[in-house]
């Protein structure tokens with residue numbers, strides 16, 4: 286790049302080294318900010334004109350010039366190259382198109398408050414796109430939960446069978462996680478929607494600018510209250526990366542459960558062929574590459590969060606070039622998060638239940654043992670004692686190759702007089718799941734209530 290393209294060339298006798306340019310330039314990646322850069326510049330020009338810092342004619346010509354650049358980049362006829370960064374590129378192009386008036390655009394502005402503003406606009410859009418994708422994912426989960434209200438499956442702790450539950454409960458649990466992600470993003474968005482423009486390089490400006498007018502045009506809540514903080518704050522980048530990391534963590538857990546429950550060994554659900562892959566050598570294979578890859582991408586998004594936090598650590602106020610490192614990791618993280626959320630929503634649409642496998646599994650391995658202990662406790666035996674009695678029953682069953690369902694009333698009575706014929710109904714998996722009707726529990730009724738509550742809370746994001 287020749288030195289006349291540089292916004293700061295006046296101070297220097299010679300050109301920068303080619304490798305120094307290559308190292309320093311951000312245009313190859315910050316061109317992603319072109320829309321935000323032009324939009325913010327138009328708002329800045331409107332304000333300069335309104336405040337009579339530039340003339341009305343100069344303002345109109347700058348705005349028309351910027352609009353023509355916008356159109357040409359959008360149509361692909363203007364290629365973004367030959368400048369240090371997107372801000373230099375747009376300004377150089379403006380001066381090429383409208384001459385001296387273009388040189389007035391940078392009045393009362395620095396690239397420091399400019400980039401901080403452009404990037405905030407960009408990240409605000411990322412929060413919004415992520416919200417839309419998450420709302421779609423919660424809907425997919427709700428659809429599965431609704432279908433699942435008629436089925437039962439075993440619930441697990443320590444990945445060992447624990448208690449039977451209505452299958453919808455499982456999907457609702459993930460819907461709750463992603464609803465929290467939606468709330469978290471909404472919180473972050475409120476905090477970040479503050480405008481740095483007008484902070485100048487670091488200390489404000491001596492021109493009679495009107496920052497409230499610009500904030501209003503750009504949809505910010507208000508201008509920032511401290512110019513030093515304004516140009517150096519990247520908390521919102523960290524917040525997106527954290528919110529995104531937690532989304533990835535939730536997705537990764539869901540992936541793991543889907544991978545597990547679709548194995549030959551579990552076989553509770555099936556992934557549709559459209560979202561499955563095969564093996565180049567083993568003809569029988571139906572592999573879960575999509576959820577595996579998603580689980581794998583989680584580490585990469587966490588990495589971007591750690592990188593950003595580390596970049597920010599210990600840099601002095603206000604702007605330092607370290608801050609240019611805020612972009613590439615963010616762009617990658619945003620792409621991974623939004624594409625993972627969207628593909629998960631699609632893949633869930635193709636998940637089918639295997640109700641017989643789930644129902645059988647829900648009675649196996651003494652999954653109903655808690656209900657037997659509760660049966661005794663409800664008849665007056667202290668729960669701890671009941672726990673001991675049922676522990677002995679389980680041990681006896683294992684020895685004699687029996688199950689809680691194949692034991693007779695007489696077999697039960699041998700362990701406690703409190704047992705009556707109705708114990709044979711109590712130990713049916715379905716009845717155990719239906720009995721868990723405490724608020725927030727796993728009975729079909731509770732699951733339906735949970736679905737209604739999720740739908741209600743989701744409305745804020747549709």
Ligand code: ARG
Nearest residue numbers: 311315370396397400608609
């Ligand atoms: N490319 C820079 C960035 O992304 C723009 C701001 C440059 N400001 C400066 N004083 N060098 O952070």
